[in-house]
Amino acid sequence: MNASSRFAGKTAIVTGAGSGFGRAIASRLAAEGAAVVVADVNTGNGQAVADSLVDTGAKALFQHTDVSDAHAVEALIQRTVDAFGGVDILVNNAGFSHLSGPAWELSEDEYDRVFATNTKGVWLGCKYAIPVMQRGGGGVIINTASIGAVAPRPGVTVYNATKGAVMTMTRGLAVELARYNIRVNAVNPVAADTGFMKSALGTDELPDANRAALIKGIPLRRLTEPEDVAASVCFLASEEASFLTGVCLPVDGGRSIS
Template identity: 50%
Template sequence: MRLKDKTAIITGGGSGFGAGIAAKFIAEGARVMIADINTEAAETVAAELGALAQEVDVSDAASVEAMARTAIDGLGHVDILVNNAGMTHLPTPMEEVDEDAFDRVFAVNCKSVYLTARALVPHMKSRHSGAILNVASTAGVSPRPRLNWYNASKGWMITATRTMAVELAPEGIRVNAVNPVAGETPLLKSFLGEDTPEMRAKFLSTIPIGRFSTPEDIANAACYLCSDEASMVTGVAMEIDGGRCI
């Protein structure tokens, strides 16, 4: 029960890594809001786990503010924020990615971190306590060709994590990131371009441990980083990648 009496918001919690993190947090004693742009997915996972569900577009300020208010009202306060919602563009030569796709990737992967901070950091400062976890990617550390703007957005998240950690440490707020390698999530097909045995084998050959990451892998790391066990850990971008970035 490492998160007993803690409360958490998990964006993108309706599937993939977010749903795995939600399940782990609840098993460890936390009360959780699952926030997702897919309302049905959020409600389904929330019903299964005994959590709150909230529709949110993390790229929209009003929607993020509404999420924060609802969480504070429903949970009493917010101890943990997990910025997990994310998206990518399809593998494409960098100059051929259209502007709408570029804008959407940076709105969901980057602007969302700014918006959730604006909505929830004042609340955490008022309590002199909090943990923020940004779900970045190995793509921000060891980028692959043809995912250029996605790679760049995750590199941005890693830098944002570090600068947030430095600024917020005196306020009692810790900020960390996890860098998953590609996993069995709805984004996998987008990363691969086409989900075929040949493409999977090619990608797996770059991971020394020899498998994709799972929601449980990411959830276990997230639980540690957001728990009081990690009270001296801030500004870390932990690779959960089976050796991919070595």
């Protein structure tokens, strides 16, 4: 097996694949042979990513999906089965942050919205994909959590709590699903300059002062690149990680131990 064919014959779903980490994960899975379903609430970005994968010769399609909507997630799994015959790899990656600020000033609506996408969205993906994986004899689920769940900093407390729940769900499902040959792992990235920053900071660009402050807290002295996350997700999804389950892998340049 060489690295470029690790996922030949496999079918993968990546949520939030229209941008940032999800786009890089979808691209890498496709480059290594997987048929990829690009799921995103943003139709323009999601369709463009799927088109770009097809242009490289990969099997890919876009399915408009709001991961907080049970009917939409059920339709995503069904479309994947109809198009490619099953689900081998599910990457629950879609997520966003409420605006950074004091936790007690967050509105109840924003609290519900961020939990609905970041936490319920992961559960819904699992809810509809697991029976398909069980019928197929196994599978791999990888959730994008955050290093903020392990080492929280002020300002995004509720967001971090959504990711703490994702870590707990990852570990609980790993134990529950081992008997079905389904592995469940997570990645915990540190800050990256993706669309996520717009929702967290309310700006179109990551301001230089914020970037410098973030980098100062990371021993390897740079932000996460989407390709760092893609490499870790693809490792966890591959047979090389066949004995790893319940792992929440820091992709953080050492930030969680500094």
